Amino acid sequence: MIPCLPDLIDHAQGAFVDGRLMIDNVFVAQELIKGYSRKRASPRCMIKVDLRKAYDTISWDFLATMLTHLGFPGRFIHWIMECVTTPSYSISINGVLHGHFEGKRGLRQGDPMSPLLFVFCLEYFSRLLNIRTKNPMFKHHPLCGSLNISHVAYADDLMLFSRGDTTSIQILTQALEDFGNISGLRVNYDKSNIFLGGNAYYDLDTILELVDFKIGTFPVKYLGVPLAPLKLSVAQYAPLLESITTFINAWSIKSLSYAGRVELIKSVIQGVHSFWLHMFPIPNVILDRITSICRIFLWGSKFARVAWADICLPKEEGGLGIHDTKVWNKALLSKTFWDIHTKKDTLWVKWVHGVYLKGRCVWEFVPHERDSQLFKKIAQIRDEILSKFQDIPSAILGLSAFQMNGKLVSSKVYDLLRPRAATRVWMPFIWKDYIPPKFSFVTWLAFRNRLATCDNLHRL
Structure with missing residues (x-):
């Protein structure tokens, strides 16, 4: 079924379709939300739906x-429905299974086929909306008309968009109700919210009489990250810092060697918070806090024996190969820039070309003050990449060499943008597969003259 998804599933659905990513939905939603802080803006409405x-x-x-x-063959559908409809269930009470009954609806949790079948079901809603929004009475959300954007979805995470007038909102909510009646998928109004922007607030009372949604407030959490009309404040990055702190605190410093701590820090920088770094140009103050958390975890209560900038160098240049968070943020966002350049077939890339570029070259486009923080940051990264090459054609050729299976490799862009140092001839003799990492770490400190020897301690 997976090879069929790109041809069958609407571009608004970003889940489980090859070539589509969760971040594309976040980017589109963030672009639309940024106008909600302007009171004199045209009326606009967003509905966050929980099923x-x-x-x-x-x-x-x-x-x-x-x-x-x-269009699936009848025999294939029969096989699928046999898998879906034949399971039976029992109830566990105090560890003992009781009863034996058959289901009447629903998909099995944990079945690898269930997410794909769910996406097929949501496709009905996408097609229903595409029909309903052709109604002359429906008005699109600002900046959505040319691309016919009425919603974005990632599995069951739905965002609906329209102009902030009663008729357009009613068309959306009626489509939701009709879809629920047909599919069995009902809206959870306790966990769903409606957001109004611009002068739509003048009709607030009238709109609330027509819908069962509660008024939402920003920032709104969507696909695990906060979205807001304005630039996120430092306090709104608290979930990111908390997740990193929780991950690190789950380990006892005393039970880990220095080499073990280094590997854990790499998993934090390249794993735990890379999801955020893919989506946001993170403020330097937050990146500095992340670095501070990692530095304290590495050295504990002791003084830092080696500067963090040196630690972030590759091993062949005398470092430990930990990624500098500021450069890593740029490297991850460069993938978005490359998608724009290659005109990747995603809703987000179509948005950028339709709203921002409008036929202009992304390598030469100068962003305006009113453009989003993300797009302005992407332009800065583009300029930094250009500074590493002679001209635009050589930059395109250079980045093309950084691709693997048609995708830009972030680690290669990181190597392009990072600070450089002279190669240390002694490094290859330290890091060997047959040498225990904790011994390699001590030897590394010795070559850098950073062991806690009497003469070094005397200098402090």
Whole structure:
């Protein structure tokens, strides 16, 4: 089924489709939200939808009908429905299974096929919206008309967009209700919110009489990250810092060697918070705090024996190969720039070319003050990449060499942008597979003259 998804699933759905990423949905949502802080802006509306027990409530008849209309062979559909409809269930009470009954609807949790089937079901809603929004009475959300954007979805995470007038909002909510009646997927109004921007607030009372949604406030959490009309404050990055601190505090410093701590720090910088670094130009004050957390974890209560800038150098240049967070943030965002250059077939890239570039070259485009923080940061990264080459053609050729399977490799861009130092001839003799890492670390300190010897301690 996976090879069929790009041809069958609407561009608004970003889950499980090859070539589409979660960050594309976040980028589009963030671009639309940034106008909600202007009171004199045109009326606009966003609805964040939570579906109640999504996997458990899908109608089997609806699923079979949807697969049929998508063109799957009858025999294949029969196999799928046998997998979906034949399981039986028991209830565990105090560790003992009781009862034996069959299900009537829903998809099995943990089944690798279930997410794909769920996306097929949501495709009905995408097509329903595409039809309903052709109604002359429906007005698109500002900046969405040319691309016909009425929603973005990542599995069951839905965002709906329209102009902030009662008729357009009613068309969206009626489509939601009709979809629920057909599919069994109902809106959880307790966890769903409506957001109004511009002068839509003048009709607030009228709109709230028509819908069952509560008024939401910014920042709103979408796909695990906060989104807001204005630049995120330092306090709003607290979830990122908390996740890093929690991850690191789960380990006892005393139980880990220095080499073990280095590997854990690499997993933090290249894993835990890379999700955020893919999506946001993180403020330097936050990146400095992340560096401080990692530095304290490495050295503990002792003084830092080696400067962090030296630690972030590759091993062949005398460092430990830990990524500098500021450069890593740029390297990850450079993938977004490259997608724009190659005109990748995603909703976000279409948005950039339709709203910002409008036929102009991304290598020469100068962003305006009103453009988003993300797009201005991407332009800065582009200029920094250009500074490493003679001209635009050589920059394009250079980045093309950094691709693997058609995708830009962030680690190679990082190596392009990072500070450089002279190669240390002694480094290859330290880091060997047959040498225990903790011994290599001590030897590394010795070659840098940073061991806690009497003469070094005397200088402090």
